[in-house]
Amino acid sequence: MSNxxxxxxxxxxxxxxxxxxxxxxxxxxxxxxxxxxWFEEALERPFSKIHETNGIPTVDLxxxxxxxxxxxxILTKSxxxxxxxxxxLLCGFKFEDEEGKICLEGEVTLVNVAFKDxxxxxxxxxxxxxxxxxxxxxxxx
Amino acid sequence: MSNxxxxxxxxxxxxxxxxxxxxxxxxxxxxxxxxxxWFEEALERPFSKIHETNGIPTVDLxxxxxxxxxxxxILTKSxxxxxxxxxxLLCGFKFEDEEGKICLEGEVTLVNVAFKDxxxxxxxxxxxxxxxxxxxxxxxx
Amino acid sequence: MSNxxxxxxxxxxxxxxxxxxxxxxxxxxxxxxxxxxWFEEALERPFSKIHETNGIPTVDLxxxxxxxxxxxxILTKSxxxxxxxxxxLLCGFKFEDEEGKICLEGEVTLVNVAFKDxxxxxxxxxxxxxxxxxxxxxxxx
Amino acid sequence: MSNxxxxxxxxxxxxxxxxxxxxxxxxxxxxxxxxxxWFEEALERPFSKIHETNGIPTVDLxxxxxxxxxxxxILTKSxxxxxxxxxxLLCGFKFEDEEGKICLEGEVTLVNVAFKDxxxxxxxxxxxxxxxxxxxxxxxx
Numbered sequence: 001m002s003n004x005x006x007x008x009x010x011x012x013x014x015x016x017x018x019x020x021x022x023x024x025x026x027x028x029x030x031x032x033x034x035x036x037x038w039f040e041e042a043l044e045r046p047f048s049k050i051h052e053t054n055g056i057p058t059v060d061l062x063x064x065x066x067x068x069x070x071x072x073x074i075l076t077k078s079x080x081x082x083x084x085x086x087x088x089l090l091c092g093f094k095f096e097d098e099e100g101k102i103c104l105e106g107e108v109t110l111v112n113v114a115f116k117d118x119x120x121x122x123x124x125x126x127x128x129x130x131x132x133x134x135x136x137x138x139x140x141x
Numbered sequence: 142m143s144n145x146x147x148x149x150x151x152x153x154x155x156x157x158x159x160x161x162x163x164x165x166x167x168x169x170x171x172x173x174x175x176x177x178x179w180f181e182e183a184l185e186r187p188f189s190k191i192h193e194t195n196g197i198p199t200v201d202l203x204x205x206x207x208x209x210x211x212x213x214x215i216l217t218k219s220x221x222x223x224x225x226x227x228x229x230l231l232c233g234f235k236f237e238d239e240e241g242k243i244c245l246e247g248e249v250t251l252v253n254v255a256f257k258d259x260x261x262x263x264x265x266x267x268x269x270x271x272x273x274x275x276x277x278x279x280x281x282x
Numbered sequence: 283m284s285n286x287x288x289x290x291x292x293x294x295x296x297x298x299x300x301x302x303x304x305x306x307x308x309x310x311x312x313x314x315x316x317x318x319x320w321f322e323e324a325l326e327r328p329f330s331k332i333h334e335t336n337g338i339p340t341v342d343l344x345x346x347x348x349x350x351x352x353x354x355x356i357l358t359k360s361x362x363x364x365x366x367x368x369x370x371l372l373c374g375f376k377f378e379d380e381e382g383k384i385c386l387e388g389e390v391t392l393v394n395v396a397f398k399d400x401x402x403x404x405x406x407x408x409x410x411x412x413x414x415x416x417x418x419x420x421x422x423x
Numbered sequence: 424m425s426n427x428x429x430x431x432x433x434x435x436x437x438x439x440x441x442x443x444x445x446x447x448x449x450x451x452x453x454x455x456x457x458x459x460x461w462f463e464e465a466l467e468r469p470f471s472k473i474h475e476t477n478g479i480p481t482v483d484l485x486x487x488x489x490x491x492x493x494x495x496x497i498l499t500k501s502x503x504x505x506x507x508x509x510x511x512l513l514c515g516f517k518f519e520d521e522e523g524k525i526c527l528e529g530e531v532t533l534v535n536v537a538f539k540d541x542x543x544x545x546x547x548x549x550x551x552x553x554x555x556x557x558x559x560x561x562x563x564x
Contacts, residue, residue: 012456013456013459013474014452020474029437032437033437047435048493048494048495051436051494071470072470072471072472
């Protein structure tokens with residue numbers, strides 16, 4: 001069984017800069033999309049529901065940009081779990097081009113938070129057992 | 142003498158997400174703006190000139206997001222140099238709110254590259270001595 | 283007395299596309315920034331306050347893109363009022379380069395809305411007399 | 424035969440603003456994606472090839488925003504041709520929600536341009552007969 005959550009994404013005109021390669025903040029939008037798809041498709045927690053009561057802010061990010069990606073290329077984005085904490089999650093990720101070369105890779109720490117009141121403060125909240133169970137399928141060992 | 146390169150930036154409507162806080166890829170656009178301003182204002186290498194023959198791609202990024210930033214807040218963005226390599230540069234950065242609390246901090250590695258031919262390949266190119274001289278004023282020890 | 287609300291904005295690396303000119307959705311982010319600045323600086327209704335109870339969605343937009351804008355150029359953005367309705371506002375705008383040539387111009391219709399309940403529906407709400415008074419200073423006749 | 428070019432797009436976290444609805448410049452990125460897909464999939468002119476010698480800048484845009492779109496909704500984006508000029512193209516477009524309600528609609532004028540020299544000036548260039556033939560299949564009468 002594969003422990004990766006995988007999606008493909010095409011490099012579009014809006015992603016590239018003057019040099020014709022992806023402007024790196026756009027890669028992080030693509031990473032956010034990957035996490036969003038994972039929550040909706042694999043963890044059954046669509047962001048459109050989560051954001052009524054909770055959020056999943058990114059608290060730590062490490063990325064190595066290894067190879068430029070150009071307009072028209074189709075990247076394969078993979079996500080997996082490196083560690084599950086009480087309310088936090090350490091995920092690994094990599095984006096590969098059509099020849100399997102890594103364009104970027106890194107790790108991201110997400111925290112589950114609950115809104116304490118109407119649009120005000122937030123506090124960390126443990127993942128439910130059911131949620132941990134679903135997340136654990138993506139742990140790569 | 143201060144070794145920091147410092148700019149202020151206001152959190153705008155376009156930066157914030159559904160939770161009313163900055164969507165983290167927008168922070169990296171703000172970081173790119175900071176590097177761009179530093180090259181133009183302090184290193185006298187405006188991106189509008191650089192990009193005729195060279196680029197400064199980001200090859201490594203580490204960020205810790207410590208405190209959410211909200212619509213209307215004015216952040217102070219600081220950049221400094223941790224290490225100068227032949228063709229690369231390791232910079233530290235931090236974004237602070239009006240009370241001096243750190244919203245995010247991290248480090249970014251930039252590489253000086255030259256375009257080998259018309260919009261095709263790139264290769265690393267050492268910074269000139271004049272450029273290293275200017276950069277060295279921002280080394281924090 | 284000038285009836286224009288005027289701000290300057292520099293074309294940055296993040297704004298430009300593969301051809302080295304501003305990607306047009308970025309111009310509309312700049313337009314949104316202009317409206318945001320106008321509400322805060324001239325109408326004393328900062329978006330950070332408005333959005334607790336109200337919003338100013340854009341309901342109609344017409345733009346003519348007349349001249350490309352390049353990395354490093356500084357544009358002068360002007361906004362004025364063409365018509366004040368009960369809950370709506372028709373504004374004209376133009377962005378000019380340093381030689382006074384128009385890069386884009388057009389008109390945008392904004393509507394004042396109130397949130398009916400917690401993050402649910404919205405309904406149009408008339409501008410207060412005080413607000414109309416402030417807005418009227420920007421009517422160009 | 425259908426004269427519409429049609430694509431679906433899901434509203435993502437990165438598209439929405441503080442009010443939980445799509446920030447309108449993001450709709451125009453979605454429109455640009457639609458034009459990009461149309462050129463690649465229906466007109467056999469992928470932007471990754473076009474941009475070596477030509478561009479398709481947007482010179483005129485009219486949009487009516489009729490209904491907010493929320494996180495998680497899937498919009499159907501349709502494009503058609505209203506008029507083919509020598510070097511220009513007037514296209515209609517509409518984005519509908521899952522119940523067929525129009526979120527936005529409008530028209531956009533695109534111009535075919537050739538780069539006169541290396542990254543310098545541009546000039547309008549007529550579409551080839553082959554290209555006009557392909558475009559004409561999307562004329563709605």
